[in-house]
Amino acid sequence: MLERVRVLVIGGGAVGCSCLYHLTRLGCSDVALVERDELTSGSTWHAAGNCPTFATGIGVLRLQQYSSALYRLLAEETGYPINYHVTGSLRLAHTAERMDEYRYVIGLARPLGLPYELLGPGALRERYPFLELEDLEGALWDPLDGDIDPAQLTQALASGARQRGARIHRFTNVTGLAQERGGQWRVGTSGGEFLAEVVVNAAGYRAAEVMALLGVRLPSVTLSHQYLVTEDVPQLTERRERLPLLRDPDVSYYLRQERGGFILGPYEQEARAQWQDGIPQDFSYQLWPDDLGRLERYLAAACARVPLLGTAGIKRVVNGPIPYSPDGLPYLGPAHGLDNFFHCNTFSFGITQAGGAGKALAEWVLQGGPQWDLWSLDPRRYGPWATPGFALAKAIEVYQNEYAPAFPYEERPAGRPLRTSPLFARLAEAGAQYGVRGGWERALWYRRSGAAAARRHSFRRDHEWFEAVGEEVRAVRTGVGVMDLPGFSKFLLEGPAAAACLDALLCSRLPREGRIALAYALDERGHILSEFTVTRLASQRFYLVSAASAAQHDADLLRRALPAEGARLRSLSEELGTLIVAGPRARELLARLTRTALSSEAFPWLAAREIEIGAVRLWALRIGYVGELGWELHAPVEQLGELYERVRAAGEALGLTHFGMYAMDSLRIDKCYRGWKSDLESGYSPLAAALERCVDFGKAAFRGREALLAERAAGVAYRFVPLLLGEAGSADAPYCSALYRGEEVVGTVTSGVWSHTLGKSVALAYLRTAWAAAGTELEVDLLGERVPATVATEPLYDPTNARLRA
Numbered sequence: 192m193l194e195r196v197r198v199l200v201i202g203g204g205a206v207g208c209s210c211l212y213h214l215t216r217l218g219c220s221d222v223a224l225v226e227r228d229e230l231t232s233g234s235t236w237h238a239a240g241n242c243p244t245f246a247t248g249i250g251v252l253r254l255q256q257y258s259s260a261l262y263r264l265l266a267e268e269t270g271y272p273i274n275y276h277v278t279g280s281l282r283l284a285h286t287a288e289r290m291d292e293y294r295y296v297i298g299l300a301r302p303l304g305l306p307y308e309l310l311g312p313g314a315l316r317e318r319y320p321f322l323e324l325e326d327l328e329g330a331l332w333d334p335l336d337g338d339i340d341p342a343q344l345t346q347a348l349a350s351g352a353r354q355r356g357a358r359i360h361r362f363t364n365v366t367g368l369a370q371e372r373g374g375q376w377r378v379g380t381s382g383g384e385f386l387a388e389v390v391v392n393a394a395g396y397r398a399a400e401v402m403a404l405l406g407v408r409l410p411s412v413t414l415s416h417q418y419l420v421t422e423d424v425p426q427l428t429e430r431r432e433r434l435p436l437l438r439d440p441d442v443s444y445y446l447r448q449e450r451g452g453f454i455l456g457p458y459e460q461e462a463r464a465q466w467q468d469g470i471p472q473d474f475s476y477q478l479w480p481d482d483l484g485r486l487e488r489y490l491a492a493a494c495a496r497v498p499l500l501g502t503a504g505i506k507r508v509v510n511g512p513i514p515y516s517p518d519g520l521p522y523l524g525p526a527h528g529l530d531n532f533f534h535c536n537t538f539s540f541g542i543t544q545a546g547g548a549g550k551a552l553a554e555w556v557l558q559g560g561p562q563w564d565l566w567s568l569d570p571r572r573y574g575p576w577a578t579p580g581f582a583l584a585k586a587i588e589v590y591q592n593e594y595a596p597a598f599p600y601e602e603r604p605a606g607r608p609l610r611t612s613p614l615f616a617r618l619a620e621a622g623a624q625y626g627v628r629g630g631w632e633r634a635l636w637y638r639r640s641g642a643a644a645a646r647r648h649s650f651r652r653d654h655e656w657f658e659a660v661g662e663e664v665r666a667v668r669t670g671v672g673v674m675d676l677p678g679f680s681k682f683l684l685e686g687p688a689a690a691a692c693l694d695a696l697l698c699s700r701l702p703r704e705g706r707i708a709l710a711y712a713l714d715e716r717g718h719i720l721s722e723f724t725v726t727r728l729a730s731q732r733f734y735l736v737s738a739a740s741a742a743q744h745d746a747d748l749l750r751r752a753l754p755a756e757g758a759r760l761r762s763l764s765e766e767l768g769t770l771i772v773a774g775p776r777a778r779e780l781l782a783r784l785t786r787t788a789l790s791s792e793a794f795p796w797l798a799a800r801e802i803e804i805g806a807v808r809l810w811a812l813r814i815g816y817v818g819e820l821g822w823e824l825h826a827p828v829e830q831l832g833e834l835y836e837r838v839r840a841a842g843e844a845l846g847l848t849h850f851g852m853y854a855m856d857s858l859r860i861d862k863c864y865r866g867w868k869s870d871l872e873s874g875y876s877p878l879a880a881a882l883e884r885c886v887d888f889g890k891a892a893f894r895g896r897e898a899l900l901a902e903r904a905a906g907v908a909y910r911f912v913p914l915l916l917g918e919a920g921s922a923d924a925p926y927c928s929a930l931y932r933g934e935e936v937v938g939t940v941t942s943g944v945w946s947h948t949l950g951k952s953v954a955l956a957y958l959r960t961a962w963a964a965a966g967t968e969l970e971v972d973l974l975g976e977r978v979p980a981t982v983a984t985e986p987l988y989d990p991t992n993a994r995l996r997a
């Protein structure tokens with residue numbers, strides 16, 4: 192038997208069925224789902240079914256908000272009854288930092304219309320009569336939280352999909368995957384073959400097993416996760432209303448009413464990974480034996496918090512498989528290197544996320560991308576560098592910290608260092624404090640010699656590195672600084688058709704030979720997909736540089752743009768390293784090292800030259816991200832050590848200072864240089880991003896052109912602007928904090944830092960165009976406080992670029 196289908200979904204858990212449901216909802220009825228056993232037989236059947244909307248990241252927040260709205264209507268829409276209790280929840284706080292986290296999330300959530308409330312200890316008993324208040328600072332109230340029956344949810348989604356024409360094949364195990372020449376997928380199963388235009392891997396904790404059929408490794412770890420269910424207690428059976436869900440993240444458990452008893456579920460410090468050598472084929476609808484010892488301390492803490500729990504006997508323990516990625520977020524989006532193959536798997540909160548995930552997946556498949564930018568969930572954030580050992584260490588760490596506060600600058604240690612520059616140890620000796628970007632260790636800041644370590648995490652501006660970063664910034668603004676930037680994504684595109692191919696992909700004008708330009712790739716909606724620094728090495732030879740984490744994303748984008756012949760693409764990411772030399776004395780420093788003329792006439796801003804420093808031949812690019820005279824030196828990675836030693840020696844007499852990512856952030860925001868996936872994301876066009884100068888409407892065609900023209904004609908709804916905050920306050924504007932004009936939300940912050948140059952808190956933001964004129968007075972939500980913010984003119988520093996052209 193051969194069944195042809197447009198989209199084939201592998202896996203009939205809550206997530207796979209939601210994909211199927213949403214594909215049909217978007218009008219595609221030629222869809223099928225294959226499930227190796229019964230629907231729900233993976234992780235779904237035994238899940239506790241908690242459905243929070245709360246999340247510390249905007250992408251997940253949006254998914255969960257959508258799910259909760261969908262679940263409220265789903266039973267009625269599909270005619271399939273679902274037990275869904277919207278009880279609200281209290282998330283307790285034992286510390287001031289935890290309250291800050293809640294303030295931060297409330298700031299994220301309010302513009303989305305999520306009605307969270309911050310409560311003091313005095314208000315908690317009203318909502319939860321059995322609660323002991325000792326040691327509590329307060330709590331966050333989420334009125335939309337609740338619990339759903341995961342099996343009923345899955346069946347309702349399946350039923351809705353079937354009603355619109357979807358086919359579901361149970362007991363159909365996928366055993367083979369191969370792509371035909373024409374691009375279609377031939378999918379072998381225990382029940383016959385399928386020929387599908389598109390495949391969606393929604394196989395839960397078996398998603399990596401499915402990828403192994405293609406010889407692809409997916410970084411996914413199965414952990415054992417438990418909850419216990421108690422006997423009924425009269426105080427609950429007698430109540431007419433259900434108790435709200437209670438979460439005590441500072442201890443790391445949730446407690447929920449289940450019929451007349453409780454469910455208690457912790458995220459345990461003693462996290463256990465399972466099946467590292469493969470999943471038994473017959474594991475389905477099964478659990479592991481309980482491990483009550485691991486639950487004891489959480490049970491004791493919960494009994495102290497809610498003494499009523501201590502009166503209930505334990506009825507059963509559920510210990511089941513839960514998949515984890517290295518950062519605990521699912522894989523949702525296109526698979527790298529494969530056409531028409533999508534991931535929607537490795538969900539650790541797949542019941543509450545299934546609704547939103549299915550919607551986004553259907554938009555990926557049928558519309559080319561989701562409504563919201565969901566880069567944080569994109570499978571291409573991990574490359575082959577995410578080895579099984581790394582995935583295991585990180586999965587355990589993220590599970591242990593599932594309820595830990597999501598501090599903005601925290602860098603967790605497990606699985607590190609993994610990807611390092613040849614300078615790693617030398618810079619560590621110089622005081623480098625490292626963090627990870629795209630798997631690469633990068634110096635974030637430098638501890639001055641003799642300065643004591645005082646690791647402290649905070650949502651406010653009281654980090655131990657604050658003064659050190661200020662010194663680094665001042666050194667770059669007044670002298671010269673050096674920075675190692677491993678992991679940039681680098682590509683060489685060459686061949687007789689290279690220029691034409693790039694021209695059709697990018698909305699920007701290509702640079703002349705020997706020159707550099709910033710250029711943008713857009714989607715069909717005219718929204719920004721990627722930013723490249725394009726250097727034209729020769730007429731048909733281009734060197735493209737983009738963000739470290741974009742390696743697979745941009746490789747896919749470029750590969751798909753290649754013509755059948757005439758252009759070759761090669762990744763240079765592993766071959767070249769990058770050293771940045773920046774500051775008003777950068778020329779003086781480099782002049783000591785190279786014979787190449789460095790004057791502004793001989794080597795102007797935005798020019799590129801091949802130069803030699805000692806025995807090292809390299810590309811010197813006169814550009815930068817800090818707004819000063821400077822060069823990026825792109826050199827063979829095996830010679831980076833030699834290059835660095837020469838730069839360091841030549842810089843000694845000039846007071847050369849190491850600087851790190853935190854200083855760079857403060858410096859680049861002074862210049863309003865955009866960051867990929869913070870200030871530039873697929874929700875906005877280059878017109879909204881105030882990058883008209885990088886759009887060449889004179890070109891006959893580029894992807895997104897028609898949409899941009901339409902947007903320009905209709906008037907651009909949002910505008911990217913810098914903001915000056917009126918008060919120093921105790922915090923800078925967090926990512927995605929809301930901007931208000933009176934009570935109206937008129938925009939969102941995309942970056943916020945302390946400008947060590949201006950001595951002010953500054954931010955970059957998208958504002959509704961009506962409020963984007965310079966001088967407009969607004970307010971920004973800073974951890975629950977409204978702080979005045981004034982729209983300024985871009986850039987905030989060196990408006991004529993005199994320092995860059997110097």
Ligand SMILES: Cc1cc2nc3c(=O)[nH]c(=O)nc-3n(C[C@H](O)[C@H](O)[C@H](O)COP(=O)(O)OP(=O)(O)OC[C@H]3O[C@@H](n4cnc5c(N)ncnc54)[C@H](O)[C@@H]3O)c2cc1C
Nearest residue numbers: 202204206227233234235239240241365395540541542543
């Ligand atoms: C104890 C416990 C409590 C939990 N509580 C919650 C909670 O309260 N809230 C929450 O949001 N999440 C919770 N979770 C997590 C939740 O269970 C999962 O995130 C969710 O079930 C994932 O759904 P899924 O559809 O992605 O995966 P699954 O439910 O695992 O579905 C994947 C399906 O794919 C099928 N499949 C696999 N390989 C193949 C193949 N080769 N061919 C065909 N079919 C295949 C499997 O049989 C399976 O049915 C809990 C998990 C555990 C263990």
